[in-house]
Amino acid sequence: MLTTRIHRLDPSLIPEEQLVEVAKAFAKSDDVVLIDSQGKQTHIPEALFAHFARIVRIMSERRAIVMLPEDEAFTTQAAANYLGMSRQFFVNLLEKGEISHHRVGTHRRVTFRDLLEYERNRDRTRREAMDQLTDEVIQAGKYFPVTDPA
Secondary structure, eight states: OOOHHHHEEOGGGSOHHHHHHHHHHHHSSSOOEEEOTTOOEEEOOHHHHHHHHHHHHHHHTTOOEEOOOTTOEEOHHHHHHHHTSOHHHHHHHHHTTSSOOEEETTEEEEEHHHHHHHHHHHHHHHHHHHHHHHHHHHHTTOOOOOOOOO
């Protein structure tokens, strides 16, 4: 279950001068190397480097970050809050089978992965509906673009 105190990266826990130094290192895309206590060097893979660089940039702006795995389980209230809807509306979506979930005893839980999938599908459906509506308005001759008077 989501516990922000475990998943939260707080920039106030890192001395500012150290954060600035790390941010400078991550500003260059190809010369950050991990060195262990025996001096062995390991290059950071590009995909991981991009995430580290973004984390460092955000933290250097003194903004906290919450990181969680895709299989993190949310309560129905936390999931509804994430999606910006009421808990009851969210529970209705679960009961209709629109969002996958599992039960822990009598309580429903939803993984972050399933919330992201629902959110992507919902946004795609909304975009498609807006595109269709725009096409209908144009075909009906009701769209009058602003013309440049010059």
